[in-house]
Amino acid sequence: QVQLVESGGGLVQAGGSLKLSCELSGRTFSNYAMAWVRQNPGKEREFVAAISQSGGITSYADSVKGRFTISRDNARNTIYLQMNSLKPEDTAVYYCAARLGARGLPDPARYDYWGQGTPVTVSS
Numbered sequence: 001q002v003q004l005v006e007s008g009g010g011l012v013q014a015g016g017s018l019k020l021s022c023e024l025s026g027r028t029f030s031n032y033a034m035a036w037v038r039q040n041p042g043k044e045r046e047f048v049a050a051i052s053q054s055g056g057i058t059s060y061a062d063s064v065k066g067r068f069t070i071s072r073d074n075a076r077n078t079i080y081l082q083m084n085s086l087k088p089e090d091t092a093v094y095y096c097a098a099r100l101g102a103r104g105l106p107d108p109a110r111y112d113y114w115g116q117g118t119p120v121t122v123s124s
Helices: none
Strands: 003-007 010-013 018-025 032-039 046-051 058-060 068-073 078-083 092-100 118-123
Touching (some): 018 092, 046 078, 058 068
Antiparallel strands (some): 046 058
16 A cells, blocks of 8 residues: 655745655555645645656646756655745645556646645745
């Protein structure tokens, strides 16, 4: 059974930075494409970034391109989301997700496993 545990969320001022982490356990990490998805109460979940199994392919939402960077360390079974130049509209609960295969990386519906989420609040 795949388990995902996120960490690194918190409160930050606009313009600041945060780095989220997500560790996968229970299966072979390098078999899974990974993604970050965010959601606010009462709103649809929103794709943020994704990375292929090898890390050679990444995908970003237009709203975060140039500010966020997704990466993975297959030796540590962990992905990261470096978030810079944060804006109040980045406030959300950020979820880590995992899936086998790599087609349609930006589609949250294709991900089978989800973490519990870590909250990010950006104050203006």
